Amino acid sequence: MPTHVNLITGNPNKLREVKAILEAAGIEVRSQNIDLEEVQGSIEEVTESKCRRAAEQAGGPVLVDDTSLCFKALGGLPGPYIKWFLQTLGHEGLNNLLAAYPDKSAEAVATFGYSAGPGHKPILFQGRCPGKIVPARGPTDFGWDPIFEYEGKTFAEMDKSEKNKISHRSLALQKLQDWFKEQNKGSE
Ligand SMILES: O=P(O)(O)OP(=O)(O)OP(=O)(O)OC[C@H]1O[C@@H](n2cnc3c(O)ncnc32)[C@H](O)[C@@H]1O
Numbered sequence: 253m254p255t256h257v258n259l260i261t262g263n264p265n266k267l268r269e270v271k272a273i274l275e276a277a278g279i280e281v282r283s284q285n286i287d288l289e290e291v292q293g294s295i296e297e298v299t300e301s302k303c304r305r306a307a308e309q310a311g312g313p314v315l316v317d318d319t320s321l322c323f324k325a326l327g328g329l330p331g332p333y334i335k336w337f338l339q340t341l342g343h344e345g346l347n348n349l350l351a352a353y354p355d356k357s358a359e360a361v362a363t364f365g366y367s368a369g370p371g372h373k374p375i376l377f378q379g380r381c382p383g384k385i386v387p388a389r390g391p392t393d394f395g396w397d398p399i400f401e402y403e404g405k406t407f408a409e410m411d412k413s414e415k416n417k418i419s420h421r422s423l424a425l426q427k428l429q430d431w432f433k434e435q436n437k438g439s440e
């Protein structure tokens with residue numbers, strides 16, 4: 253296992269969750285706030301490109317997370333474009349997008365990209381959490397948490413530790429940790 257990772261993000265809530273999850277597993281999380289241009293494309297293409305540019309700008313090993321929110325009735329949109337939809341439409345507008353459809357189900361998708369440094373191909377780790385889109389409930393401090401319901405509670409209504417046990421982000425970071433362990437075995 254590496255002793256630390258360098259998470260490139262401009263989002264303090266994301267950083268807090270990644271720290272809580274990885275530091276419990278003994279991996280120190282350092283971070284740099286570099287504003288990375290986000291391209292259009294599939295979830296995987298967006299993360300891969302973000303990770304490549306993060307490695308170039310940081311000049312060393314990096315970890316990035318790109319988060320999507322996919323509405324089933326809309327064929328997976330807004331997906332990786334959720335940030336712009338949320339900024340423009342707000343929680344209510346996101347609910348309204350689904351007004352014409354009985355199916356309110358959605359998936360929260362965290363895709364982490366790890367690159368060993370500039371020019372190294374990013375390796376992706378994805379976690380998906382099923383849920384549904386509901387009118388906002390709970391504190392509004394982190395993104396779309398108030399409108400994403402999982403087993404009767406919105407993410408915003410959960411304790412941080414409860415969300416971190418079942419979230420898209422924790423599922424993805426579990427895969428990252430498994431991969432780190434595999435890499436270690438190889439070098440022993
Ligand atoms: O600097 P980066 O790491 O890219 O941070 P960001 O805030 O731009 O994050 P994304 O590009 O991944 O955009 C995802 C959007 O979804 C929001 N978001 C990400 N993870 C979330 C979570 O677990 N719960 C609620 N909202 C989340 C986030 O605030 C953005 O509006």
Ligand SMILES: [Mg+2]
Nearest residue numbers: 288290318335
């Ligand atoms: Mg971003």
